[in-house]
Amino acid sequence: MQDVENLTPPRLPDGEGEPLAFRDDEGEINSAFLRAAADAIDASDTASLLRLVEDFHESEMGDLLEALDTDHRPRLIELLGSNFDFAALTEVDDSVREEILEELETATVAEGVRDLESDDAVTILESLDDEDKAEVLDRLPAIERVALQRSLDYPEDSAGRRMQTEFIAVPPFWTVGQTIDFMRETPDLPETFYEIFVIDPAGHLLGAVALDRLLRSKRPITIEQLMDDEPDRVEATENQEEVARMFERYNLVSAAVVDDAGRLVGVMMVDDIVDVLEEEADADIKQLGGVHSDEELSDTVITTQRSRFPWLFANMCTAIIAANVIGAFSESLEHMVALAVLMPVVASMGGNAGTQTMTVAVRALATRELGRSNAWRIIRREALVGLLNGLVFAVIMGTIAGVWFQAFELGVVMGLALITVLLFAALGGIFVPLTLNRLGVDPAVSSGPFVTSITDIVGFFAFLGIATAWFGL
Amino acid sequence: MQDVENLTPPRLPDGEGEPLAFRDDEGEINSAFLRAAADAIDASDTASLLRLVEDFHESEMGDLLEALDTDHRPRLIELLGSNFDFAALTEVDDSVREEILEELETATVAEGVRDLESDDAVTILESLDDEDKAEVLDRLPAIERVALQRSLDYPEDSAGRRMQTEFIAVPPFWTVGQTIDFMRETPDLPETFYEIFVIDPAGHLLGAVALDRLLRSKRPITIEQLMDDEPDRVEATENQEEVARMFERYNLVSAAVVDDAGRLVGVMMVDDIVDVLEEEADADIKQLGGVHSDEELSDTVITTQRSRFPWLFANMCTAIIAANVIGAFSESLEHMVALAVLMPVVASMGGNAGTQTMTVAVRALATRELGRSNAWRIIRREALVGLLNGLVFAVIMGTIAGVWFQAFELGVVMGLALITVLLFAALGGIFVPLTLNRLGVDPAVSSGPFVTSITDIVGFFAFLGIATAWFGL
Structure with missing residues (x-):
């Protein structure tokens, strides 16, 4: 959440000035918090809402959205405006996300998607019908549009859909010093990364260097000397479950995603893999119990x-x-x-x-x-x-x-x-x-x-x- | 596996010179490989064995151990000697690990544990009976012994048991340059790390800096300016399942582990968390099907x-x-x-x-x-x-x-x-x-x-x- 320090504290139901906790000691959602949020939404009281969700992580925002009544959900997003991080929408059940997105203006969605990492943006675009999807894509800058479109062209549940298209790739002849300087000077780096990739001029993946390896090495050493020339790689068309088994087996935190010509197109991150493994276990448990794997707690x-x-x-x-x-x-x-x-x-x-x-x-x-x-x-x-x-x-x-x-x-x-x-x-x-x-x-x-x-x-x-x-x- | 390039190729059952693949195209263990490994063990043919397992990751070695007959397992380890990476023993079922460790000499186990990351070493020590555990600990250097003993003192299934005790911690007044130089000059850094921690002279956790953050920052900037002063932290006594839920919720790759006084004692890594989540899903599936969560495929x-x-x-x-x-x-x-x-x-x-x-x-x-x-x-x-x-x-x-x-x-x-x-x-x-x-x-x-x-x-x-x-x- 952005800077909201100058806002007045919200009127809380119990009249205290202390901010309400979202979860109680046992980790359950605090019902007083829910009531306060619902009241603020009903009163269109943005200041109170901002105060309530001030320190929220996207996952907490997602949990709040799920806990709210159906008609309060899009209202919350509209009230928060640019303070709402659309990444929260990747943390809710598919059906909830679809429902919310249907209620929001296309312009609002496009604005929200613009700031997201590509994997999160794809998750949101997947939930739109074809018409809205095209409209949102149209409103995005060309570079982003092309990258997202490429991800969306890969089959559902493939590495290509789940990958992040932001990564750092350098030529093998660069030195450690050049690479570090490049990272210091480039403002638009990926939000998080654990390795940098090495590519040839045609974009083929040559190797990878883990960040700790880079940090431990002296400036004149070339990337080629450092790099692992058999980096962990997955095909963009590979099924996400296969990719998850590979992460699990080899204890990976990230892996290069390549197209069928061996060109680097993205990177799979372990946090997405954790979600895949959870989804898979969830599906197995449900199916053994005679429940469809798509069934969600929010279903009608x-x-x-x-x-x-x-x-x-x-x-x-x-x-x-x-x-x-x-x-x-x-x-x-x-x-x-x-x-x-x-x-x-x-x-x-x-x-x-x-x-x-x-x-x-x-x-x-x-x-x-x-x-x-x-x-x-x-x-x-x-x-x-x-x-x-x-x-x-x-x-x-x-x-x-x-x-x-x-x-x-x-x-x-x-x-x-x-x-x-x-x-x-x-x-x-x-x-x-x-x-x-x-x-x-x-x-x-x-x-x-x-x-x-x-x-x-x-x-x-x-x-x-x-x-x-x-x-x- | 270490350098085995100068060894003669093994006699393969089908007479070819090509190395046998461990897994076939569908990811199933190749039975010709298994036969070749069993034959080599029976013939005490270390050279052939080394050739077979030349490119093995610890997880493949673990799968091989599980697939072999009970009496071949310790023999394989003895034959491979110092070429055997004990981390492979963390990849097998508990019962298989206990059985193998019972057959091995304490000296062999101590030698193998010495080279491991602390979390892997703890997993192996847990599987020994009290007498053997004490004996193995006695044979380790004092610093390692103390660290392992401390981990073992935390309750079973707690963060303290699962944590890695190797981490990098620096004072807040160091600059980015000093920190990078320190890492370049210190030979004995942890094998992998994604963040460095900031502590006060008494060891209390003050903050953390992600490696990519460090790499993007100029040398004169101090760590204090860079650090996240509310880093993700877990109590050493916290249950591993709670920790796993936290990693999942906040998309973490590592988190500081602190003792009850807030002193940094270790770091939880996401690869361990992936294992915890799998174990937990496994337990839920089995229990719902009326099977004890400890039941393993290798049970008699x-x-x-x-x-x-x-x-x-x-x-x-x-x-x-x-x-x-x-x-x-x-x-x-x-x-x-x-x-x-x-x-x-x-x-x-x-x-x-x-x-x-x-x-x-x-x-x-x-x-x-x-x-x-x-x-x-x-x-x-x-x-x-x-x-x-x-x-x-x-x-x-x-x-x-x-x-x-x-x-x-x-x-x-x-x-x-x-x-x-x-x-x-x-x-x-x-x-x-x-x-x-x-x-x-x-x-x-x-x-x-x-x-x-x-x-x-x-x-x-x-x-x-x-x-x-x-x-x-």
């Missing part, structure tokens, strides 16, 4: 209901198949109602054991820990774990069932069914994700319904089938 | 079976409660076996809807997106989504049930039961994690069994209860 009831429907529908279909299996044993159930009482236990144990194995497999596939070289070892391990837990629970649950219904043989049937279902749950839990992955389908999204089908069908079939055979029903 | 069958047992046992208990609910309606089931066929559909729909809501809630609590300020809005949204999906599936599944059993009224009962269970699933899915979180229990670990209990019990009770009342069974 209707959006949420629609996005949750397909998973429940898939589950309904597998449940109907399982019900058909039960239906095939109607006569047995009529003769022995205890079977109806106990059969959900078998299915539920199978479902949970299958989920355990599937969770481990899906996660290991995502982090590339599970691959061809160890797949058989893991399959063998899971099968043995399933068998072992099957034996353990056969004894426990078999005894419980036998005692409960005063029928030793029912306990034996329960035990046999549990061994069967826990073994199949393990096999399903590992083979389903492996197969989907081999077929190029994201195992996090689609493994669940398949594994549940297997455990339900095997569970009901094993329990009711063994019982029917054993008791001659 | 017995370890895995034991760690999976408690969750399955908890599930068995909830399933028995649900079975008791069914048992209370035995008579109804005897009169109308269709109820037994259809009841798992109701329970399974409820279970899945509950899991959806729970997944969203647990994740939002972990990322601090869900808090007091928006809890009621989310509860309301989830309840409405549950009700809406309940209505939709009441129509779909009610029609299917009615047609299947040629009984319109059975369809109505199914519909009413589904509305009830999907509403309760939503409420359970959000209230259980919120309540556990309020009680200080990790909602990712324990929400599952509670939510499943609720949906099973409500599901069976609603379906069988409504049917019994409706049909007068």
Whole structure:
């Protein structure tokens, strides 16, 4: 936030002069702060607003925007005017950003985008419809427009979209002294950078020099002597998840982005990578829980209901198949109602054991820990774990069932069914994700319904089938 | 790896002179490479081994160690001798690291730890038993020993454990020129750094200067003029997850770590934070799937079976409660076996809807997106989504049930039961994690069994209860 020291302090609800804290000690948003902000927006009281958000980081501004009512959000931005840092809009959910941008004047957006680092500007431009995007781009200086347009031409979720197009690149024959002098004299350097790049006259990437390396070296040394001539580089078209795995594996803070001719076009920064990793983990967690990876906490009831429907529908279909299996044993159930009482236990144990194995497999596939070289070892391990837990629970649950219904043989049937279902749950839990992955389908999204089908069908079939055979029903 | 250019090329299985690639094009570990490495280890052929791992990064060495058989791992390290970078041991699963370290001589470990950055050294020391740890520490130079001992004294998973104790700290009255000269003349600087810190004579943190800032400034300017006097800082005792959230929120690459007196004791680096975020996401995913967060792909069958047992046992208990609910309606089931066929559909729909809501809630609590300020809005949204999906599936599944059993009224009962269970699933899915979180229990670990209990019990009770009342069974 810019200089607001000369503004009068805001009228605070509790009448004190102390500025209100945005978050309480536990890190939760302070509701008194929210009320004060909402009141100031309602009263169009810019001075109070400025005082409230005086020390805000863009991420806090983003959190404030999300916490405010929908119609207060664009109002806040309009009231703050040039004091509002548009980088805050990169910190909110996609749906919130789209909603806010729709309400703002194109001129306001263009003004805000102009001051941003290119990666942030791209995030905002992505959220505009094509018409507004063209209009905002038109209002930007030509150099910026071309750079942003180039980023936007790369595929969604590629390094080219996420990269920062501001970087420092010098020729290899420069000395350390020349380079440092250049940086001292150039006013328009990137906001932050951790390495400088070395390019030839055609813009091809030749190497990179970390800043600490530069600082440790004497002025007459040439960049060529210093540079790492195999710098970490990614293709602009590469998927951001692959790039993130590379950052993680090699502990990088930045990496050069090159086009298909090997020309330097930008730089990927670790803070963007941290966001990518979080998004990816978020998507995996949600998908395993049957939630669409795009679902956000700010979504409306209707959006949420629609996005949750397909998973429940898939589950309904597998449940109907399982019900058909039960239906095939109607006569047995009529003769022995205890079977109806106990059969959900078998299915539920199978479902949970299958989920355990599937969770481990899906996660290991995502982090590339599970691959061809160890797949058989893991399959063998899971099968043995399933068998072992099957034996353990056969004894426990078999005894419980036998005692409960005063029928030793029912306990034996329960035990046999549990061994069967826990073994199949393990096999399903590992083979389903492996197969989907081999077929190029994201195992996090689609493994669940398949594994549940297997455990339900095997569970009901094993329990009711063994019982029917054993008791001659 | 050090210079190995003068070594003879290894005998490769396929007789070619080309070095084998560690990973294939899809990023999977090349099994021909693994065989060649295993053969070289068996033959104690150090030259071949060195050739194979010539260009290895520590993370690749870690992946190789994990992929090798248990008894080959320490042998590889012994054969490589001083060519083995112990940092690779920070890249493997905890259990693998512990196993390897147990096999190695204390002298070898001490030698390997000596060359490491302090954060890596701490990771290795943590994996030793107390006796070996003391012995290794004894063999280190006093300065290193004291620094490592101090890190180890901080609680597990605290910033103090994860921090790097190598940093550059200068007095505020130094000039840019003095600072740069100091860095040029000091041979023993940290391996990488992104900022230099400013301290007073007692070691209290006064500020920080980013390297790019330093490079852009002219030599006579003093550090005091340049420094950010409110640098990002964390307490050494702070939990690493809190620190990671802070890095994420403020897009940091490093932050000063201070003791309770405000003295600079170390620096947290973003590459460690990336690991923390991954670990945390990993733990959440596993726990939601009913897997212990410590479970690793390298665990044995017995370890895995034991760690999976408690969750399955908890599930068995909830399933028995649900079975008791069914048992209370035995008579109804005897009169109308269709109820037994259809009841798992109701329970399974409820279970899945509950899991959806729970997944969203647990994740939002972990990322601090869900808090007091928006809890009621989310509860309301989830309840409405549950009700809406309940209505939709009441129509779909009610029609299917009615047609299947040629009984319109059975369809109505199914519909009413589904509305009830999907509403309760939503409420359970959000209230259980919120309540556990309020009680200080990790909602990712324990929400599952509670939510499943609720949906099973409500599901069976609603379906069988409504049917019994409706049909007068």
